[in-house]
Amino acid sequence: MTTYNLTVFPGDGIGPEIVDQGLRVLEWVEEAYGVKFDIHTDLLGGISYDTHGLPLTEAALAKAQASDAVLMGSVGGPKWDGKTDYDKRPEQGLLNLRKGLNVFANLRPAYCFDALADASSLKKELVAGLDMLIVRELAGGVYFGEPRGINTLEDGTREGINTQRYHESEISRIARVGFEMAQKRGGRLVSAEKSNVMESGLLWREVVTAVATDYPDVELSHMLADNCAMQIVRAPKQFDVIVTDNLFGDLLSDEAAMLTGSLGMLPSASLSDEGPGLYEPIHGSAPDIAGQDLANPIATILSFAMALRYSLNLGDAATAIEHAVSVTLDQGYRTADIMSEGMKSVGTKAMGDALLAALRS
């Protein structure tokens, strides 16, 4: 029997609740596909800080690096928001995990399930049939650039600094992922930056244009990121694949999530050239609904399905899970974030129950 080593970081807020449902689905995969998941659960984020004084310990990172795939929930919350030492904040643990795994390519698919075309805040005809992919650079850019910090100046006033910095090698490697994804999909790639006001954006545009010569079958276009944000809500189905930097990808993907009905629907896979991928929903720890059995576990379950496809060679199991999500939504099960009139209102665990029933039927 094939055994896969998984490191799981439930994290903070709704993280443990949604990860629990994802792990139930993985138990089904073990039964249905005759594989074994050897699961090591560890601490990341605020819970790690409270226990160890650090949002990610070296030992936990080493375990993750030695795994076949790393699965997580979410980190952060008001308890740690006051921390001015950013290196100790829960979110820094996640950034360190991403950097430590060198997962530079973050795939964020925005797919509108037919049953949820009504759940979007946009008109149904704009989102029905939507299937776009945001490829976000994840290991560089302004979340990592130096110098950073808050300095007190001679006159006693303060300035905050973060640095957007991209080497051309970082741009070309994420551009290649964008082109390769477009080749496997609709053959169209939009590169989003701010080359009109940022040198790093200009370099981004030049490097992506140069890489394009290796992919003559992909139709490349460039779009300023602010226009891209507008186009995503004006006419989202014009997009096939968007490649963009760490900050713009963060913002554009939360925006795109609302086209699918809810932030609780959008999964992600973060991939490196070698080593395990990291799989997490794109949303945060949702402190406003944590511990109340209200969170939508679907983004997490779909992220774990992406792990099966991209890291564990279990693509059939991933497809079965995606199909079960579709069936469950067709059956009318809805967590509060995607609820509409006449549907069956369920909590986090009951959504997991419904999905497992669909998988077993």
Ligand SMILES: NC(=O)C1=CN([C@@H]2O[C@H](COP(=O)(O)OP(=O)(O)OC[C@H]3O[C@@H](n4cnc5c(N)ncnc54)[C@H](O)[C@@H]3O)[C@@H](O)[C@H]2O)C=CC1
């Ligand atoms: N990858 C991660 O772990 C991330 C962590 N964060 C952290 O999460 C904390 C909260 O951040 P927010 O800005 O409030 O963003 P958030 O994504 O946690 O929540 C935004 C809104 O979406 C709702 N929401 C999110 N996920 C949901 C789900 N699965 N089901 C139903 N509703 C859901 C929340 O209830 C909230 O109203 C902060 O500490 C932030 O730094 C934020 C984004 C990503």
Ligand SMILES: CC(C)CC(=O)C(=O)O
């Ligand atoms: C480090 C995270 C908190 C940033 C984020 O919002 C994301 O990656 O989606």
Ligand SMILES: [Mg+2]
């Ligand atoms: Mg985000």
